Amino acid sequence: MQWLELTVQTHPEAVESVSELLSGYSRDGVVIEEPYELSDDGQEYRILVNQPVQVHAYLPIDGTEEEKKQEIARGLWHFTSMGAHFVGELHSRVVDEEDWANAWKDYYHVTHIGQRLVIRPSWREYTPKDNEVVLTLDPGMAFGTGVHPTTRMCLERVEQLVQPGMRIMDVGTGSGILALAAAKLGAAHIDAIDNSSVAVESTRANTEMNDLQEQIDVVLGVLDETEAKKKADHYDLVFANIIAHIIGSIAPELAQVVAPHGLLVVSGIIEARRPDAEGPLLAAGLELVEETRIDDWLALTYRKRA
Known part of the structure; x- marks a missing residue:
């Protein structure tokens, strides 16, 4: 093509x-x-x-x-x-x-993120040190390589928040990088969803490359009201690294799928557009518990009240 x-x-x-x-x-x-x-x-x-x-x-x-x-x-x-x-x-x-x-391929190199995570393109050789967790990633045409500040901040939150046995949803999974990291860090199950067929194909290929098929389910589609009702109160941790106004538009659905006392991490948000996401998220019953920043890019973590 x-x-x-x-x-x-x-x-x-x-x-x-x-x-x-x-x-x-x-x-x-x-x-x-x-x-x-x-x-x-x-x-x-x-x-x-x-x-x-x-x-x-x-x-x-x-x-x-x-x-x-x-x-x-x-x-x-x-x-x-x-x-x-x-x-x-x-x-x-x-x-x-x-x-x-x-x-x-010339643009992608071994990337270190947080304390333990390492992103390795399949064509690069790398020997992990100490307790490093290595993700083998071929991004293809899907967004999400660990380079952009929003992806980097989300990966840092994955490292900080994921606990063994967690149920996780990754909305707008792109290359699947957040789902892969969560699985490598011990999450029991991850549902990765994207409305791009190329992103879904990329995530599935990366999941197989890392031998994580049993932990990650990849779905072509969107998080709409119907899907949210099916998965209501289901996930300990939800990620949505998209853009501000889309996060705002699906805020009720994002809040609905998070389990009581569970966390939602959103990114893809530049400071000037923060109200587009934050207003609807707060209105959906979430409370802000932490924010991180690289330049003008934000990653916001919310908790769902019981």
């Missing part, structure tokens, strides 16, 4: 807005490429903060891609009111899915 790759360079503060625009046209999500520098002979890296970020979206070549490209370009034009340096020009190229996957 061929894809039209759309790329725009943005200021870090505009990443969420640009990602939200592009994801409205790209059914399989967006890829956020942050600048980094390599170390350890190219096996590890660190993110260069406050530097321009590349956001990529992929449209299937089906006869509608040029019209969508023009609509996206018009949408980006409105962001110029933020300042010329905030959003750059829209660039495009046609890529094969296989060629895309191979080219992107």
